[in-house]
Amino acid sequence: MTVLMRLLPVLVLSLLLVGCGGRGYETKGIEGLLPDLQFRLLSETGQEITEADMAGAPTVVFFGFTNCPDVCPTAMARIAAATEAAGEGLESDLRVLFVSVDPGRDTPARLAHYTGFFSERVTGATADYDTLRAMTRRYRATFGYDQPNEFGDYNVSHSSAMYVFDAEGRARALFRPSDSVSAMTADLRRIAQG
């Protein structure tokens, strides 16, 4: 009994940590785990874009690159479907920011062409290497480049998560590749409704 009482702080700590990130999410709640939305990038229109441009609407941020053969197109198709389903009947808008971590190949024009394929809710953006490194680090993500082949093509390792911020820019949920579109839809509606 005495030993149990002495181990109580450990058990309490465990319970507190297990409860991190917020409850009731069908995907992964990340409330309080990540900092607010903050960035300064070059958008697909060639203009500067910041978090202020996203204020007032829940925003989903994804780090990828347009030459990505599988992860990015799948993620974009899933988030386009989820925002479409969640957006029905909602007063607030839902936005998706596709941040290319491959500025060497992804020009604003290329990004505009790519994002237009998925949904008009999706905006493409990129920046120089250091800015991208600082932004991904802020959200505990990383990216890296493979050696180019004889044609100059190279693969890019990047995060597969989608970071969901509410209308005030607070980090609320993380969509993983294992989360279903219906779970993403439910959480997007919940976040949009406050």
Add this chain to the structure above:
Amino acid sequence: MITLLEWLRPWEPSLPVFLACVLAAGLYVVGMMRGARPGFWPALSYFLGVGLIYVVTQTHYDYYSQYLFAAHRLQHLVLHHLGPFLIALAMPTAVLAAGLPASWRTLPQGVMAPFFRVLGSIYRVLQQPFIAGFLFVGLVYFWLTPDIHFDAMLSLDLYWFMNWTMAVDGLLFWWLIFERGGRGITPRLSPGRRIMVLAAIMPPQIVLGAYITFSGQNLFEIYDVCGRAFPIDPMLDQQIGGLITWIPAAMMSVIAAVIVLAFRLDQEERAEDSRTETTLERA
């Protein structure tokens, strides 16, 4: 290609970690300058322990720790096992005390006495062999629980909290194992009990390491979600991490048991020499 300067630059600078390492090394140096003579090997062991803890937390190595499971396991092996092991092996109390300003050395008896009494009570509870062993293994299991590991690697605050708990617990545990010299507040266990504690923490670490190594499932999704430092098969990364949790971690117990026995033999030899000298003097 990363330059040496980039390697030395911390990936996530942490002032508390930086200060703790600088203070630990600085106090020891001041202690030696004031006349404390720890000897070459204890001093080397101490600086190596502090240095390793600094390297895995405040250089570019930390980047790999955050984005590769295997590198993370190696970081925790240093923070929880190797670094504190080397520091405790050096038994640096006397040198550190000599490095402290004279007025600070009397703090536990002065106005701060009630605070130090509470701290001492907590310390004695944590240093009970069962609790020390339970915490040592329990923390490894706790931070490797997939959901908790996910949150700890996602939140920078939790990440540092996790690393601090590992380093502090490592120091507590290895201090209990290697405690010797003048009597302090650390319980003095017999060599047999020390070896029993060391033996008791081995099987749970082996089981956990083997489970991670042989699991056919990707247990730690966070490294896929946040991206890996470089392209590597997730299962290979997990297997290497599992092996690090399993083999070197358990081997540390064996090495520590040999050292505990060596200390015991050394103590017996000294006692024998002292008895012989007394007998000769009488004769």
